[in-house]
Amino acid sequence: xxxxxxxxxxxLISSLISTFSFAYGSFKKDLRLLKIGEKALHFTxxxxxxxxxxxxxxxxxxxxxxxxxxFNSDIHLPIYYxxxxxxxxxxxxxxxxxxxxxxxxxxxxxxxxxDLNLAKSLIIVCSFIFSLISIVLFTSNPFTRLAYxxxxxLGLNPLLRTPEMIFHPPAIFLGYAAVTFPFATALxxxxxxxxxxxxxxxxxxxxxxxxxxxxxxxLGWGGFxxxxxxxxxxxxxxxxxxxxxxxKRGKESYFLIVLSFLLVILATFITRSGIIKSVHAxxxxxxxxxxxxxxxxxxxxxxxAYFKDRDDEKIKEIKMSTTLSxxxxxxxxxxxxxxxxxxxxxxxxxxxxxxxxxxxxxFGLIAALIGICFAKNFKIPIVLASISSLAVFFLVGIIxxxxxxxxxxSTSILMLEFLKKLNRKVSINFGDLSKLLIHxxxxxxxxxxTFVWMYEVKHENVxxxxxxxxxxxxxxxxxxxxxxxxxxxxxxxxxxxxxxxxTVVLKQYVYKIYRSDRVxxxxxxxxxxxxxxxxALKGFSEDFNAVTVDLYIIPLIFFVWVGFYLLMxxxxxxxxx
Amino acid sequence: MENKKLLIGISVIGFLLVMIFxxxxxxxxxxxVSKLVEMGNANNVQVVGEIxxxxxxxxxxxxxxxxxxxxxxxxxxxxxxxxxxxxxxVIIGDFxxxxxxxxxxLRKCHTEYRLEGK
Numbered sequence: 001x002x003x004x005x006x007x008x009x010x011x012l013i014s015s016l017i018s019t020f021s022f023a024y025g026s027f028k029k030d031l032r033l034l035k036i037g038e039k040a041l042h043f044t045x046x047x048x049x050x051x052x053x054x055x056x057x058x059x060x061x062x063x064x065x066x067x068x069x070x071f072n073s074d075i076h077l078p079i080y081y082x083x084x085x086x087x088x089x090x091x092x093x094x095x096x097x098x099x100x101x102x103x104x105x106x107x108x109x110x111x112x113x114x115d116l117n118l119a120k121s122l123i124i125v126c127s128f129i130f131s132l133i134s135i136v137l138f139t140s141n142p143f144t145r146l147a148y149x150x151x152x153x154l155g156l157n158p159l160l161r162t163p164e165m166i167f168h169p170p171a172i173f174l175g176y177a178a179v180t181f182p183f184a185t186a187l188x189x190x191x192x193x194x195x196x197x198x199x200x201x202x203x204x205x206x207x208x209x210x211x212x213x214x215x216x217x218x219l220g221w222g223g224f225x226x227x228x229x230x231x232x233x234x235x236x237x238x239x240x241x242x243x244x245x246x247x248k249r250g251k252e253s254y255f256l257i258v259l260s261f262l263l264v265i266l267a268t269f270i271t272r273s274g275i276i277k278s279v280h281a282x283x284x285x286x287x288x289x290x291x292x293x294x295x296x297x298x299x300x301x302x303x304x305a306y307f308k309d310r311d312d313e314k315i316k317e318i319k320m321s322t323t324l325s326x327x328x329x330x331x332x333x334x335x336x337x338x339x340x341x342x343x344x345x346x347x348x349x350x351x352x353x354x355x356x357x358x359x360x361x362x363f364g365l366i367a368a369l370i371g372i373c374f375a376k377n378f379k380i381p382i383v384l385a386s387i388s389s390l391a392v393f394f395l396v397g398i399i400x401x402x403x404x405x406x407x408x409x410s411t412s413i414l415m416l417e418f419l420k421k422l423n424r425k426v427s428i429n430f431g432d433l434s435k436l437l438i439h440x441x442x443x444x445x446x447x448x449x450t451f452v453w454m455y456e457v458k459h460e461n462v463x464x465x466x467x468x469x470x471x472x473x474x475x476x477x478x479x480x481x482x483x484x485x486x487x488x489x490x491x492x493x494x495x496x497x498x499x500x501x502x503t504v505v506l507k508q509y510v511y512k513i514y515r516s517d518r519v520x521x522x523x524x525x526x527x528x529x530x531x532x533x534x535x536a537l538k539g540f541s542e543d544f545n546a547v548t549v550d551l552y553i554i555p556l557i558f559f560v561w562v563g564f565y566l567l568m569x570x571x572x573x574x575x576x577x
Numbered sequence: 578m579e580n581k582k583l584l585i586g587i588s589v590i591g592f593l594l595v596m597i598f599x600x601x602x603x604x605x606x607x608x609x610v611s612k613l614v615e616m617g618n619a620n621n622v623q624v625v626g627e628i629x630x631x632x633x634x635x636x637x638x639x640x641x642x643x644x645x646x647x648x649x650x651x652x653x654x655x656x657x658x659x660x661x662x663x664x665x666x667v668i669i670g671d672f673x674x675x676x677x678x679x680x681x682x683l684r685k686c687h688t689e690y691r692l693e694g695k
Contacts, residue, residue, distance in 0.1 A: 329585060333592050340596055344604060349623050354603035358596050461657035463638050539658040548638065548658050 004054035005143040008095075011047035012133045014040050015102070019126040026119040034119050038109050041126060045106045048099040048133070055086050055095070055142055065149040068092065068142040074155040074513050076488040084166040085156045090272050091142035093169055097268070098132040100170070100177035105129065108181050108196070117191070121184035124301075128180055135290055155513030158520040164214035168207055172234055175203030176264045179237065182244075183261035183298075187305040190314040192244070192253050195575075200260075201241045202571040208234055209564040216557075220523045220536035220550070223452065224560055227355045229345040232338050233267035239338065243331040250318035251306070252328060258302040265295050270342065323373050330369065334362045356453060364406055367446040370439045371410030374417050381416065385409035396555075399454050407447035414440055430577040437570030441563045448559030457553040461538060464497070465546045473553055475499050475533065482544050488512075493540060495547050499533060502526050506537040506549070531555045605669070610646040619672045627665055644668065644677075655679040 018040035025033030055068075059082040064070045072085045072092075087093040105125050112118055136142075178200035185191040211231065212224040225231060237260045244256035269291035309315065320328070337358035341350045371381065385408040393401035418436050422428060457473060464470050469478035480496040480503070493508040504524035511518040521537040534552040541547070605621045613624055626644035633642040640655045644666070653668060654676060670679040 329588065336592075337596055340600060344600060348604040348606050350600070351603035351605060354599050357599040358592075362592075461638060 002054075002143045002145070004051045004058070005137075005141065007047045007051035007054065008133060008137050008141075008143070011044045011051070011098075011102075012130065012137055014044040014047060015126055015130040015133055018044060019123060019130055022119050022122045022126060026116055026123070029116065034114060037119070037122065037126070038114075041102070041109060041122070041129075042106050044126075044129060044133075045099070045102040048095070048102050051143075052086070052095060052099050055092065056083055059083065059085055062153070064151070064153050065145055066142070067144050067146045070146060070150055070153045072153070072156050074153040076512065077153075077156055077161075078489065080163075080166060081156055081161050084160070084169075087169045087173075088156055088160050088165070091136070091140040093173070094132070094136050094140055094268075094272070095142055096169065097173045097176060098129065098136055100173045101125075101132060101180055102129050104174070104177045104181070112193075117185070117189035121181075121188040124184040124187060125180055128184075128298075131294055139290065155511060155515055155518070157515075158509065158511050158518060159218060161511075161520075162214060162218050164210050164218070168210040168214060171203050171210060172207035175200050175205075175207055175234075176237070176267070178203060179241070179257075179261050179264050182257050183302075186254055186257045187302055190254065190309055190312045192249065192257060192314075194245070194248070197241055197244055197257065197260075198571070198574055201238065201245060202568075202575055204234065204238045204241065205564075205567050205571055208238060209568065212560075212564070217523060220521060223456070223554075224557065225449065227341065227350070227352050229342045230271050232342040233270040235338060236335065236342070237261075237263040237267060239331060239335045243328060243335075246324065246327065247318075247320075249314050250320075251315045252318075252320075254306060254315045258299075262295050262299055265291055265298070269295070323369065327366070327369055327373075330362055330366050334359055334366065337362060352453075360450065360453065363446050364403065364450070367410055367443045368406045370443060371406070371413040374410075374439070375413045376417065381409050381412040384412045396451075396455055400451060403447050403450040403454075407443055410443045411440060414443070430573045434570040434573035434577065437566045437573065441566030441570060443563075444559045444566060445563030448556045448561075448563055451556035452554055452560060455555045459551040461548055462551055463541075463546055463548050472551055475551075477551070479547050482540065482547075493544075495537065495540070497524075497535065497547070497549070499526060499535070504535055506535065506547070508537055508540065527558065529558055532557045610644060610651055611649045613651060613672055613677070614649045614675075616672070618674070622670070622672060624668045624670075624672075624677065625665065626668070628659075633659065651675065651677050653677045653679050655682055657682075 018037045021033050021037030021040060025031070025037055058066055058069050059073050060079065062069070062073070062075055064073075068089065068091050072088045073082055077085065085092075087096045105122075108125070109118075109122065178196050181196045182193040182200075185193050208231075211234070215221075215226065215231075216224045240256050240260040240263060244253060244260060247253045247256070306315070337355070341354050341358075344350050375381065385405045388408045389401040389405035392404040414436055418432075421432065459472050462470060462472065462477070464477055464479040466479050466481070469476050471477070476499070478498045480498050482496070483494040485492045485494065490512060491510040493510070495506045495508075497504050497506060504526065506524055507522040509520045509522070511520070521539070523534065523536045525535070526533040532552075532554045534554050536550040536552075538548040538550055605623055607623045607625060608616070608619075610624060610626045613619065613622065624644065626646050629643040629645050629650060633640060635641075635658065638657070640653075640657065640659050642653050642655075642659070643650050644653055645651075651672075652675065653670075655668075656679075659682060667683040668677060668679045669681040669683070670677055672678075
């Protein structure tokens with residue numbers, strides 16, 4: 001028996017106590033019981049934090065008697081990656097999720113005013129924390145010991161040895177955790193805690209951005225988004241949350257929040273149960289049943305809660321403006337397209353063509369609708385958009401022209417309206433600013449991703465011999481030489497490649513661990529405003545006199561990153577407002 | 578109001594049709610090596626298998642190797658270099674006359690990596 005495991009067991013009991021205290025306390029209307037519930041909740045958070053800390057300590061002290069440490073770390077792993085290795089696999093990331101939920105729940109009870117309704121919603125929150133902890137304890141305990149202690153671990157998956165890995169999972173899990181509270185209050189009192197929806201949206205945006213950045217810089221397939229089911233899994237709740245932020249009340253609001261929460265559990269089901277046979281998923285053990293049961297239980301509860309308070313003013317039918325209902329319809333289309341593709345991936349693999357013909361056009365319509373919503377005067381934006389799209393039409397073609405039209409139309413409207421407001425000296429607050437930035441971000445993201453997906457140029461397996469330059473896409477590429485370095489963790493083979501007169505450095509890491517995936521190739525880019533030259537190492541020839549690379553010209557990828565930055569900054573302004 | 582409902586109905590049906598059509602156009606089935614051999618010829622398949630140890634041969638920037646599922650084995654030709662020499666991989670490509678022409682070779686990767694025997 002181990003102290004980390006005992007902590008989780010006590011956390012399980014403590015979360016059960018808090019669930020019952022809130023349940024009995026709200027039934028008896030006993031304030032003292034509610035106080036006990038609160039204390040038990042804080043205690044759960046502390047216990048989960050301590051088990052997480054103990055797990056981190058085992059990683060830092062190379063305690064390979066634990067199978068989780070053995071499979072995800074080794075002696076020579078740098079310290080920061082030893083910490084992030086805690087959430088490298090299923091067991092640790094589930095524990096992290098449980099902790100994030102409990103931690104945010106502790107903050108939630110402190111900032112929200114305690115009353116009977118809040119106590120009732122805390123029953124839902126605490127029972128959810130209880131089920132998360134039971135999943136950790138009974139199906140994926142990170143404190144399982146091995147029969148004997150290995151002198152060294154198998155090592156962290158080399159693809160996870162990147163700084164993004166340190167921040168991407170916590171951001172995603174904080175986003176997932178924050179959905180729990182608007183869901184719980186929506187069920188109980190039909191209150192839609194907008195701040196918490198926003199917080200969840202904000203963290204998910206950061207998480208998705210980090211994932212995209214990571215994919216671009218590490219995986220070497222020249223894209224930021226592959227429509228992989230695991231990526232889609234985190235996009236689905238993001239879509240419903242985005243829609244939920246646009247409506248303040250009514251049954252649409254209710255079901256969007258319920259859906260967001262269920263999609264979060266579904267996301268875990270997809271990424272952590274091994275049901276999807278994508279390149280991502282590996283686990284053979286199917287514990288998907290547990291998640292499906294949780295989804296069904298909460299779904300049934302939310303349907304029941306809806307019909308129980310059907311006459312509540314807050315979920316009565318509301319009158320929506322035409323643009324808002326069109327927007328909702330488009331978001332539902334977008335959601336269903338991504339959902340259907342993701343679910344199909346369970347049985348077969350879905351080509352990206354599917355998303356380009358369904359989700360992308362809907363994305364375009366949404367980006368166009370942004371302009372239409374904000375516009376008071378269409379003349380100038382349409383003229384501007386026509387001119388720029390005509391120019392792009394002759395440069396690249398019809399899809400690019402359409403995307404450019406939508407982009408210049410919506411951005412010019414957003415900017416014009418904002419400038420008008422500034423001119424009228426109406427005081428500009430964080431709210432206006434965040435609205436502008438986020439909507440601009442979406443439009444930038446749309447035009448950037450359309451160009452990346454439609455007009456990326458790809459040259460695979462380009463072999464470059466030493467002293468023998470190759471010419472591709474007007475780029476003179478030569479292989480200038482190689483170098484080898486080594487440290488405790490790995491050997492690094494470095495190739496110097498010259499593109500015209502810029503030098504890029506490509507590295508092949510060979511990690512000193514016994515894993516079949518211990519060779520990792522790096523990527524380097526030359527960034528321009530209009531495109532990236534993206535070059536990914538494939539391998540060296542045996543005598544090191546030649547390298548093979550993949551070369552991509554990726555148009556407007558810069559716009560994608562600008563879009564993400566705008567979303568994050570805008571989200572931050574909306575939060576601090 | 579009636580018009581609005583009609584419009585929504587039409588757009589929903591239209592989008593559903595596009596989705597179904599596009600989805601059927603875009604799926605490519607997963608198979609095992611044994612099933613592939615049974616099928617004979619097949620286009621745009623995804624085959625999961627293991628690289629046969631010692632079977633890799635590189636020549637003229639092409640890689641020749643064999644994959645197996647433990648029962649049957651097929652030859653693979655890949656227009657490029659492999660980054661990994663053992664373990665489970667996914668090959669996307671066309672199967673013609675007993676040879677699998679790979680357009681993409683993927684390693685099963687990172688979210689949930691677990692070595693066998695655990």
